[in-house]
Amino acid sequence: MTPAARATDRSALPLPIGLLMALIAGCGMPLQGRVNGALGDEIGSGVGAAVVSFGVGLALLSVAILALPVGRRGLRAMPGHVRAGNFPWWYMLAGGFGAFFVVSQGLVVTFLGLALFTVANVAGQIGSGLVVDRIGFGPGGPRPVSTERFVGALLALAGVLWVVWPTLAERGVGFAVVGPMLMPFVAGLLMGFQQAMNGVQTRHYGNPLPATFFNFLVGTVALILTYLIMLPFAGPAGALPGVWWMYLGGPLGILFIGAGAVLVRFLGVLVTSLGLIAGQLLGSLAIDAIAPVPGSTVSASTVLGTLVALAAVVIASAPGRGLRFR
Template sequence: MPRSSRPLLTGLLLAVATGLVIPLQGRINGALGATLDDGIAAAVVSFTTGLVLIAAIGLTLPKGRAALRRILPALKERSFPRFYVLAGGIGALFVFAQSFTVGLLGVALFTVAAVTGQTLSGLLVDRLGIGPGGKRSITGVRILGSVLTIAAVVWAVSPRLGAAADVGSLLLPILLPVVAGCLMSFQQAMNGTATVHYGSPIAATLVNFVAGTVILWIAWLIKVLLLGPGHALPAEWWYYLGGPMGCVFIGLAALLVRSLGVLVTGLGMIAGQLLGSLGLDLVLPAPGTVVALPTILGTLLTLFAIIVATLPWPKGALSSRRPAKGQSGQSGGRTAAKGR
């Protein structure tokens, strides 16, 4: 394997591994929400435990303390737009979207809507250069990889779409997860940029959890005033693993977007999400779960789509026009000059 390809492969594998925790986190938070009879309360617990953990890590590790001390100077110097500190609010919005629409749309339709938004916005965020990796061109190969990813996710969840209500009547509710998915790419870019200036993903993750936790606590208190509290917190320890898993997801995503870009990081995590879901359905199936052939084939197609989007294809690989010999020679000369 060429040495230049190793960082890309390593980063992509990390993105896939990070995506593996998302279905497990969703299963845990969903079970906690059912136990509490309150989806917003489950989100508050998840964000609060994540905040406590990342704060403890930041205060314990010397590099973490150094990164935390750089937060206020970076904001005062306007090293990046100050509203980036509100990136955690996007995570809170995503949780709101889950709480308010999964029951209506079903998990499958919610996943398709969110993945579609995240994939399309990943192209836009890379093109605008919002992330720390700078601008990345919207090439035909990247568009093809994005389209294949959306098609693969639809195929993978298609066995679960049959039970959904009339999709036409759900167009308005579908917009919420689409918007939440779109904003997830911006969140990753904002956190990635903040990480560069803080010098560590620990600080960016902490700021992210602070913003999300404050927003969710406010929402939960309003809900309690209007509807009253749900059930008491459960004693089982595993209900509280969602927050630590969120720390892993947010921290690694902020780190990976610098080298991979927002689109490829998102595609890798989507692949991990489908693989994780498939693994959960096989090892710890929920009641009524059936692993169908389209689920397996759709997951494999997602992996193929990522390969399409990330391989170093030659320029104009999807174009029918071939460069003239003179142009090819000039290009080779410039490449050789760069090599010297």
């Protein structure tokens, strides 16, 4: 794609609207975590809850992709896109990265706590966002590491660190903590590439439905295999509850993945990631204020850290000259 065409492609979605979409989609992630956590407690299996969440999302997407003409066209066009080299076939396996993120939650978030898990995951997302944009792995082509984008990335990380600093100070930072943090860090790195791969597919399909469907299909298969592998050690999950809202994790995941697949084309992976991260902090702040769990409080550091993350999104999205790295 020529630079002129790429510039037109990027300007097709106004920046304020794109940032608002990222914030709204990000706000759904803490709610998804609360829903999936409640489901996991109810059935006694975090991985089992993830299977149910992905399964519900896959069922909804299967109906949509078969019922809607754009979905059926996307399925029929997929082999042609692969044969034409528009994207490699393994781009459709991006859902495995999402499954790895969910599995990492189930394996280490209980030991690390949500605060340390979030810091490691956000650091990975910011790092992959800078790299993916710089090498042009996403649908918008290469985006230089400008001063504004670099400062915005550092500010976003600082905002998250500010929010979780009380937990960091209490736990300390030793090898017993840093070692398990590698898993959510790698999951964050993979999330940047997942968004880029979904964005490339969405650009060629013309809508995010096929790419989101393949994400949930691959993620569901990967999670079922993980559940079966862990079954001899963890035992089977309990009976499914009759509470309807415990099954909203799948629809919220559709919102998150679909929005990311669309936005990376216009905002780039870094700014999209920062917008989603800021949305997650806003969503967490709102949930703790409206429906707090026992022991959770809304502190001044939480509010200030969230404001810093929002400022980081504004700074990173501003146009600027590229930095030169050797």
